[in-house]
Amino acid sequence: MRASDGLPTISEIKTPESGFSPLTWVLYGEWPPAAAARLAQRLTRWRRKPWRFGSTVIAIRHADIVELLRRDLDFLIGPVNEERIVAVNGPFVLGMDRSPVLAKERGALYSALGAVDLGAARRDLLERAATRRDKLGGSFDAIADFARPLAAETASRLFGIAPEDKALFAEVARAIFAHTFLNVSGDKTIENRALKAAVAMKHWFSNEIVRRRASGELGDDFMGQLLRQGQLDDDGVRRTLGGMFVGSIDTTVTAVAKILHVAMADAGLAAAIVARWKSGTDIYGYCLDVLRRWPHNPVVVRSAANDTTLAGQQVKAGDRVVAWTQAGMLDPGAFPDPKRTLPERPLGSYLHFGEGLHPCAGRAVNSFQIPILVAILLEAGVERTGSMKWAGPFPDRLPVRVKGARS
Ligand code: HEM
Known part of the structure; x- marks a missing residue:
């Protein structure tokens, strides 16, 4: 991508490597949110209803969070997400409340995704991951050399665009995600990076759609299925691809990095995950339970449409209503013996x-991609050789070495 094409260069959009700002440390670090979630869970057992701080209401019990997120006519997503999503991509389901447009676009998304051969995608990833690990040798970076490029390749294969500049490809997704979902302070630099990155994303998807239409070869990937099924016009196809793409890479990488970080610090846990993997038993549940100890995102946010109550707490129209999902996944009512990490809790209890109305549309991909990326490294016997480094709120580097290997 060159400035002469009107497209950004990587230096214009790259999320810089950085230490934590106090705000991101409190929101995304390992210990502060975990300690706060445990304390909140304990206090709420006594209080038995959501908390209010000014115009913010916080649901902490698992049942209250489920109620909050299911009452999608009272607690809206549009006021939280719509403006930023529209600015970078045009309308997308994750910024829409219940409406005929949402029903149509979500229907198109899920019917196209359902037609993609995810079994083949799984086998392809397993091979790519094993090959990459074998080529990396004794010492490497579990994020920069392994999880991030592999997740970016999966996105490229699934969504149908393969820009030559792979680093730019991954940075575009990161820059847009950083602003759309994580720019809590409204930082203008982060916003500008996202708006520039959005130009590249639109360009890649629009060009590929035009190319496929002209050639008549629509493809079998997610883009191909959206085009074939004809439920959306080409702009709708582009918006749907863009929205999925943005949420696909750093989410996966963050989850994998955190699971690895936790498992590498606990030899018994790592050995149990590997033993299960080697026995051919699914380790997805294990991964999700480890992720409770350091979740991808601690909260999900909504805005109250009208005056109402939530589990005995009064809510006023316009209140910010927070589902503290990290705390909810410590609720012994839904996660008995919540401190223990167990492989076979009911998958439907997790709030990750x-x-x-808006459960993650990447669940089918996550269910194989997260376990494979985690297992391939743990199976090799990796151990941490340095601390995790961050690019803003994103885990960016995690140096590891294979135990016993010469570096
Ligand atoms: C560990 C990885 C992931 C995590 C933790 C995650 C988390 C989430 C969460 C919490 C939501 C709901 C947000 C809300 O209700 O406000 C969501 C929605 C969504 N996610 Fe993911 N996600 C992950 C991976 C992915 C992947 C790989 C994709 C695409 C392939 C994806 C695409 C989406 C989309 C399109 C939505 C919106 C669905 C809708 O509005 O109906 N996510 N995700």
């Missing part, structure tokens, strides 16, 4: 991927 939201709940209600």
Whole structure:
């Protein structure tokens, strides 16, 4: 991508490597949110209803969070997400409340995704991951050399665009995600990076759609299925691809990095995950339970449409209503013996991927991609050789070495 094409260069959009700002440390670090979630869970057992701080209401019990996210006519997503999503991509389901347009676009998304051969995608990833690990040798970076390029390749294969500049490809997704979902302070630099990155994303998807239409070869990937099924016009196809793409890479990488970080610090846990993997038993549940100890995102946010109550707490129109999902996944009512990490809790109890009208549309991909990326490294016997480094709120580097290997 060159400035002469009107497209950004990587230096214009790259999220710089950085230490934590106090705000991101409190929101995304390992210990502060975990300690706060445990304390909140304990206090709420006594209080038995959501908390209010000014115009913010916070649901902490698992049942209250589920109720909040299922009552999508009272607690809206549009006021939280719509403006930023529209600015970078045009309308997308994750910024829409219940409406005929949402029903149509979500229907198109899920019917196209359902037609993609995810079994083949799984086998392809397994091979790519094993090959990459074998080529990396004794010492490497679990994020920069492994999880991030592999997740970016999956996105490229699924969504149908393969720009030559792979680093730019991954940075575009990161820059847009950083502003759309994580720019809590409204930082203008982060916003400007996202708006520039959005130009590249639109360009890649629009060009590929035009190319496929002209050639008549629509493809079998997610883009191909959206085009074939004809439920959306070409702009709708582009918006749907863009929205999925943005949420696909750093989410996966963050989850994998955190699971690895936790498992590498606990030899018994790592050995149990590997033993299960080697026995051919699914380790997805294990991964999700480890992720409770350091979740991808601690909260999901909505805005109250009208005056109402939530589990005994009064809510006023316009209140920010927070589902503290990290705390909810410590609720012994839904996660008995919540401190223990167990492989076979009911998958439906986890709140990692939201709940209600907007559950994560990447769940089918996550269910194989997260376990494979985690297992391939743990199976090799990796151990941490340095601390995790961050690019803003994103885990960016995690140096590891294979135990016993010469570096
Ligand atoms: C560990 C990885 C992931 C995590 C933790 C995650 C988390 C989430 C969460 C919490 C939501 C709901 C947000 C809300 O209700 O406000 C969501 C929605 C969504 N996610 Fe994911 N996600 C992950 C991976 C992915 C992947 C790989 C894709 C695409 C392939 C994806 C695409 C989406 C989309 C399109 C939505 C919106 C669905 C809708 O509005 O109906 N996500 N995700």
